[in-house]
Amino acid sequence: MSKVLILYGTRYGATKEISDEIEKVIKDNGITTESYDLKEVNSKNIPPLDQYDGILIGTGIKMGMWTKKVKSFVQKRKAELKKMQASLGFYVCCGEAKNDVSKAIEKYITPKLEKVGIQSTLINAFGGAYDLRDGSLVTGMTRKIVIGIMKEEEGIENPEGKLYDYRDWEKIRDFANQFVEGLKK
Ligand SMILES: Cc1cc2nc3c(=O)[nH]c(=O)nc-3n(C[C@H](O)[C@H](O)[C@H](O)COP(=O)(O)O)c2cc1C
The missing domain is CATH 3.40.50.360 (Flavodoxin domain)
Incomplete structure (x- = not known):
């Protein structure tokens, strides 16, 4: 086997x-x-x-x-x-x-x-995946970077609180x- x-x-x-x-x-x-x-x-x-x-x-x-x-x-x-x-x-x-x-x-x-x-x-x-739900492992500075990415690259205005899974x-x-x-x- x-x-x-x-x-x-x-x-x-x-x-x-x-x-x-x-x-x-x-x-x-x-x-x-x-x-x-x-x-x-x-x-x-x-x-x-x-x-x-x-x-x-x-x-x-x-x-x-x-x-x-x-x-x-x-x-x-x-x-x-x-x-x-x-x-x-x-x-x-x-x-x-x-x-x-x-x-x-x-x-x-x-x-x-x-x-x-x-x-x-x-x-x-x-x-x-980018996890911006409450309690996710994406915290602090990293969270800020990810929010920036979602806004600039994905055009999402208020990305907080959701999971973006690609x-x-x-x-x-x-x-x-x-x-x-x-x-x-
Ligand atoms: C701070 C940060 C930096 C990242 N840098 C890159 C990068 O340089 N290139 C890329 O293709 N993806 C990048 N990503 C996207 C990650 O690869 C993606 O979120 C992936 O799901 C992370 O896998 P993991 O949860 O197993 O660590 C970055 C994500 C974060 C949060």
């Missing part, structure tokens, strides 16, 4: 929900999964990657950057990841993907993986199914 490892980094929770949906699709295909928020585990405790038949790594983007934990994991385990690159999937969740997926991939995936010598066959960028769940499930198909090859 195949076993898949899913690792992700998230600041406001959008990439976690994407990763959970991807995991669900993989499980529904009868494949065993292990999924970790890289902020919640000591990456030293993540077993050797050759124990898995496939690996998926996902990260949210802030100011053009992956989360620190995703960046350091990829850097530290690049030799293992390179060996497994044929069964490695990589995805980002970001604002840019709402308008231009190819540009988001060009900005946030390809050059960053190339820098560490990794080529992934399956990469994708998914639209993100994630395309069908696309996310398609990506997970493509990954599963790749494992069968």
Whole structure:
């Protein structure tokens, strides 16, 4: 039976929900999964990657950057990841993907993986979410920035109090199914 490892980094929770949906699709295909928020585990405790038949790594983007934990994991385990690159999937969740997926991939995936010598066959960028509801994780200065983005880029006059969700769940499930198909090859 195949076993898949899913690792992700998230600041406001959008990439976690994407990763959970991807995991669900993989499980529904009868494949065993292990999924970790890289902020919640000591990456030293993540077993050797050759124990898995496939690996998926996902990260949210802030100011053009992956989360620190995703960046350091990829850097530290690049030799293992390179060996497994044929069964490695990589995805980002970001604002840019709402308008231009190819540009988001060009900005946030390809050059960053190339820098560490990794080529992934399956990469994708998914639209993100901006949560301006009361009690959301988007607080302080970040909240002000997001309100500015919603006003200027989306033309929304009073953006407070709502969730703006640009994630395309069908696309996310398609990506997970493509990954599963790749494992069968
Ligand atoms: C302060 C801030 C900065 C952001 N910077 C970028 C950016 O540089 N490029 C981009 O495409 N999206 C950017 N975004 C959009 C996020 O990638 C999007 O909200 C995503 O859903 C965040 O994922 P996470 O909740 O998993 O961290 C930014 C969002 C915030 C709140």
